Amino acid sequence: MYFISLLEPWEPSPVLVALFVATALLYARGARRIPVTFARQAAFWTGLVLFYAALHTRLDYYAEHQFFIHRLQHLVLHHLAPLVLMSSYPGNVLRAGLGLNARRVLRRQQRTRAARIAAAVLLNPSVISLAFVVSVVFWLIPSVQFVAMLDWRLYTLMNWTVAASGLLYWWMLLDHRRSPPSRTRPGVRVLSPVITMTPQILVGAIIAFSSQDLYPIFTLCGRAFTSIPPVLDQSLGGLIMWVPAAVLEAIGAMMALRHMMRLSASAPRRNVVAVTASTGSATV
Numbered sequence: 715m716y717f718i719s720l721l722e723p724w725e726p727s728p729v730l731v732a733l734f735v736a737t738a739l740l741y742a743r744g745a746r747r748i749p750v751t752f753a754r755q756a757a758f759w760t761g762l763v764l765f766y767a768a769l770h771t772r773l774d775y776y777a778e779h780q781f782f783i784h785r786l787q788h789l790v791l792h793h794l795a796p797l798v799l800m801s802s803y804p805g806n807v808l809r810a811g812l813g814l815n816a817r818r819v820l821r822r823q824q825r826t827r828a829a830r831i832a833a834a835v836l837l838n839p840s841v842i843s844l845a846f847v848v849s850v851v852f853w854l855i856p857s858v859q860f861v862a863m864l865d866w867r868l869y870t871l872m873n874w875t876v877a878a879s880g881l882l883y884w885w886m887l888l889d890h891r892r893s894p895p896s897r898t899r900p901g902v903r904v905l906s907p908v909i910t911m912t913p914q915i916l917v918g919a920i921i922a923f924s925s926q927d928l929y930p931i932f933t934l935c936g937r938a939f940t941s942i943p944p945v946l947d948q949s950l951g952g953l954i955m956w957v958p959a960a961v962l963e964a965i966g967a968m969m970a971l972r973h974m975m976r977l978s979a980s981a982p983r984r985n986v987v988a989v990t991a992s993t994g995s996a997t998v
Contacts, residue, residue: 922956
């Protein structure tokens with residue numbers, strides 16, 4: 715019974731539930747229309763469940779009342795859940811789940827000038843990488859964290875920005891296409907985690923080794939586990955941001971490296987085909 719109670723939302727959100735249900739139905743519909751491997755489907759559903767668990771279960775209560783649980787929540791939202799979900803490459807499946815008219819409307823909207831400008835800015839690799847780091851570091855500024863934990867609107871914005879930046883970053887990093895059409899070159903995708911993990915490791919180390927209670931808001935609100943001293947709680951949170959996050963980014967880098975090696979191996983064959991085709995046409 716205790717386990718079931720953990721699945722109950724701490725702060726129910728009809729909007730969040732509607733978003734998850736719509737995404738799940740869209741994917742299920744798309745998976746019936748186009749072939750999708752079991753591994754890809756398993757990755758998508760696992761990622762979606764991880765997002766739901768981090769945002770809409772009793773875990774959210776503990777995240778509001780214990781710093782290291784708060785860091786675990788953001789580790790899931792920022793790294794683990796989007797990494798697993800984006801490794802399923804859900805874009806074509808979700809598009810297939812749309813009706814024909816909806817896909818036509820979406821294509822028309824993508825051709826508009828406003829959509830192209832928005833995509834050029836929001837999907838720029840530098841912007842995505844910067845947002846990925848800032849969305850974590852900014853909310854860890856003690857004064858910002860203090861206000862965000864007291865105002866439910868800022869708290870919601872914090873979690874949503876962390877999740878959104880994570881989805882965009884891992885979408886960019888796990889892109890298996892060449893550039894173009896991909897906006898990011900394969901080599902840059904491999905190096906990107908090295909760049910983005912460095913400031914996160916530094917901030918995590920500063921928090922972990924600080925002897926001062928940087929986040930007294932958790933004491934003011936009442937800690938969920940009173941047996942854990944504030945400084946130890948803070949050190950655990952810093953280590954979570956430091957070690958597991960770096961491991962997940964290293965895994966992402968290895969996945970990007972695998973894609974780069976695959977693209978490099980296929981390049982000679984593509985060149986041979988192109989040369990043969992041009993030679994044959996010249997002979998004719």
